Amino acid sequence: xxxxxxxxxxxxxxxxxxxxxxxxxxxxxxxxxxxxxxxxxxxxxxxxxxxxxxxxxxxxxxxxxxxxxxxxxxxxxxxxxxxxxxxxxxxxxxxxxxxxxxxxxxxxxxxxxxxxxxxxxxxxxxxxxxxxxxxxxxxxxxxxxxxxxxxxxxxxxxxxxxxxxxxxxxxxxxxxxxxxxxxxxxxxxxxxxxxxxxxxxxxxxxxxxxxxxxxxxxxxxxxxxxxxxxxxxxxxxxxxxxxxxxxxxxxxxxxxxxxxxxxxxxxxxxxxxxxxxxxxxxxxxxxxxxxxxxxxxxxxxxxxxxxxxxxxxxxxxxxxxxxxxxxxxxxxxxxxxxxxxxxxxxxxxxxxxxxxxxxxxxxxxxxxxxxxxxxxxxxxxxxxxxxxxxxxxxxxxxxxxxxxxxxxxxxxxxxxxxxxxxxxxxxx
Amino acid sequence: xxxxxxxxxxxxxxxxxxxxxxxxxxxxxxxxxxxxxxxxxxxxxxxxxxxxxxxxxxxxxxxxxxxxxxxxxxxxxxxxxxxxxxxxxxxxxxxxxxxxxxxxxxxxxxxxxxxxxxxxxxxxxxxxxxxxxxxxxxxxxxxxxxxxxxxxxxxxxxxxxxxxxxxxxxxxxxxxxxxxxxxxxxxxxxxxxxxxxxxxxxxxxxxxxxxxxxxxxxxxxxxxxxx
Numbered sequence: 001x002x003x004x005x006x007x008x009x010x011x012x013x014x015x016x017x018x019x020x021x022x023x024x025x026x027x028x029x030x031x032x033x034x035x036x037x038x039x040x041x042x043x044x045x046x047x048x049x050x051x052x053x054x055x056x057x058x059x060x061x062x063x064x065x066x067x068x069x070x071x072x073x074x075x076x077x078x079x080x081x082x083x084x085x086x087x088x089x090x091x092x093x094x095x096x097x098x099x100x101x102x103x104x105x106x107x108x109x110x111x112x113x114x115x116x117x118x119x120x121x122x123x124x125x126x127x128x129x130x131x132x133x134x135x136x137x138x139x140x141x142x143x144x145x146x147x148x149x150x151x152x153x154x155x156x157x158x159x160x161x162x163x164x165x166x167x168x169x170x171x172x173x174x175x176x177x178x179x180x181x182x183x184x185x186x187x188x189x190x191x192x193x194x195x196x197x198x199x200x201x202x203x204x205x206x207x208x209x210x211x212x213x214x215x216x217x218x219x220x221x222x223x224x225x226x227x228x229x230x231x232x233x234x235x236x237x238x239x240x241x242x243x244x245x246x247x248x249x250x251x252x253x254x255x256x257x258x259x260x261x262x263x264x265x266x267x268x269x270x271x272x273x274x275x276x277x278x279x280x281x282x283x284x285x286x287x288x289x290x291x292x293x294x295x296x297x298x299x300x301x302x303x304x305x306x307x308x309x310x311x312x313x314x315x316x317x318x319x320x321x322x323x324x325x326x327x328x329x330x331x332x333x334x335x336x337x338x339x340x341x342x343x344x345x346x347x348x349x350x351x352x353x354x355x356x357x358x359x360x361x362x363x364x365x366x367x368x369x370x371x372x373x374x375x376x377x378x379x380x381x382x383x384x385x386x387x388x389x390x391x392x393x394x395x396x397x398x399x400x401x402x403x404x405x406x407x408x409x410x411x412x413x414x415x416x417x418x419x420x421x422x423x424x425x426x427x428x
Numbered sequence: 429x430x431x432x433x434x435x436x437x438x439x440x441x442x443x444x445x446x447x448x449x450x451x452x453x454x455x456x457x458x459x460x461x462x463x464x465x466x467x468x469x470x471x472x473x474x475x476x477x478x479x480x481x482x483x484x485x486x487x488x489x490x491x492x493x494x495x496x497x498x499x500x501x502x503x504x505x506x507x508x509x510x511x512x513x514x515x516x517x518x519x520x521x522x523x524x525x526x527x528x529x530x531x532x533x534x535x536x537x538x539x540x541x542x543x544x545x546x547x548x549x550x551x552x553x554x555x556x557x558x559x560x561x562x563x564x565x566x567x568x569x570x571x572x573x574x575x576x577x578x579x580x581x582x583x584x585x586x587x588x589x590x591x592x593x594x595x596x597x598x599x600x601x602x603x604x605x606x607x608x609x610x611x612x613x614x615x616x617x618x619x620x621x622x623x624x625x626x627x628x629x630x631x632x633x634x635x636x637x638x639x640x641x642x643x644x645x646x647x648x649x650x651x652x653x654x655x
Binding site for chain 2: 252253256301305
């Protein structure tokens with residue numbers, strides 16, 4: 001949800017509650033005021049009538065055009081004792097003149113004349129219709145609410161867009177930001193100190209991220225580079241040792257094993273170097289490569305190796321895939337995928353390769369459970385405890401794919417582990 | 429045979445020197461760029477092993493300097509920087525080969541021999557071992573003047589052995605040289621035995637005067653029998 005919508009919705013809800021409360025309070029205050037005024041006039045009226053009645057003057061005629069009316073009736077002492085002597089109430093009364101019932105404010109006053117006879121005077125005056133008032137108040141509140149809301153939304157959106165422009169520019173900049181690229185300059189001048197602070201902080205953090213990424217990259221690159229010479233010395237010293245004729249066969253075997261282990265370190269180191277070169281984009285030269293031919297030549301190279309474990313390989317060509325990419329990288333990519341399919345296979349297993357003009361799928365038999373797609377492309381993730389697995393093969397594949405814009409995906413289908421490489425704009 | 433070894437890392441320089449002396453080369457060594465420049469100006473060598481990352485300069489400049497001196501020494505670049513650019517730049521400047529570190533000493537020896545062979549034979553690239561003659565360009569193998577049929581892998585194995593005669597050949601190294609880098613993840617080397625067995629059979633049938641001797645647990649040794 002966009003921030004401007006969220007603010008508008010929240011503002012509308014708050015406004016709705018505020019206006020409802022305001023309407024209710026307004027209504028009650030008005031009613032109170034009207035009752036108060038009516039009661040005052042009823043009191044005056046009733047006092048005047050009682051004065052006249054006690055003085056024996058003639059009482060005003062009912063229906064004198066004022067809509068006010070009154071009755072006097074004599075009451076018992078019990079009735080007088082039971083009821084309070086001055087009572088106000090809201091009632092609906094039938095007004096003969098108008099021939100309709102109307103809401104009215106009524107005042108009952110109990111008084112006693114000189115002979116101690118008790119009387120009750122009822123005076124009434126028609127009042128406004130409260131229902132009408134309620135409806136009117138509600139109607140105006142709704143109308144005002146909608147009007148106010150519209151105005152507020154318009155103003156809000158306008159102010160929002162004007163004040164938050166630096167934020168959106170910053171967001172756009174962040175969108176295009178990547179740690180492995182020199183960032184575009186952030187032209188985001190603003191007088192608002194919060195935004196200025198945000199700009200500075202984001203820039204500072206972006207720079208730090210780039211630096212850290214560079215450092216990490218450099219570290220891996222430098223470390224593996226620096227390891228080359230000591231590794232070469234170890235390797236060569238061991239080799240020299242082999243020429244010593246006084247060595248026994250057991251010693252020779254021991255040395256051979258050390259050399260193999262050392263070879264694995266050398267390989268690992270070379271792979272790390274290659275990975276850091278891929279990440280540093282040190283393979284810029286692109287050329288047209290036929291994936292079909294490349295695949296077939298690698299499969300051919302491997303023929304004896306596959307045969308030694310009775311793994312059958314089938315290549316199904318539905319079209320020729322020609323890509324415009326760096327040849328070394330494509331070879332490493334396809335080679336690693338095929339190696340992966342071989343290494344994690346079982347004896348008498350199968351490798352099925354299908355290829356068309358945009359997609360390669362390499363499916364192999366292997367362990368029965370699907371692999372964790374989120375982890376297999378990570379460096380040094382090993383599913384099996386194979387000593388010979390470096391845990392870098394698929395990481396290299398992922399790195400090449402990422403840097404060349406190739407989509408790679410793993411899925412488990414028909415008990416086979418499938419890797420799908422899908423080309424897009426680099427396909428010729 | 430006189431070799432100039434330009435390498436700044438003392439331990440590595442020492443071991444390469446020792447190895448080459450064992451192989452009966454005369455070895456001079458230089459640890460710095462300036463040292464190397466002085467040596468190539470003053471003396472002639474049959475081969476120069478050149479590290480291109482030197483503390484006081486780039487080894488490629490030594491190559492350029494050789495050119496200005498109109499010297500045609502064989503140069504093999506040994507570098508820890510296995511980058512395509514350096515390889516191309518080195519070869520364009522007239523280097524004969526490029527060997528990325530770390531390398532096996534036997535490999536270095538094979539490259540030196542190959543460089544010598546090429547310069548000595550004026551481009552004629554036959555390799556001979558006993559009564560075997562190999563043409564690396566056409567992949568043709570002759571035993572006693574008669575051609576024998578080898579498949580590609582068998583040819584590669586034979587070529588590898590012939591260029592490393594007398595050396596102990598580690599089966600891992602052999603597998604890597606013939607089948608490529610990916611071989612390291614293969615658990616069993618049965619397929620090598622099978623290929624070597626076939627090769628031996630073909631060589632024996634053609635009465636070749638060479639022998640591929642198995643060294644238990646380690647690999648092989650290629651021996652030329654005196655006729």
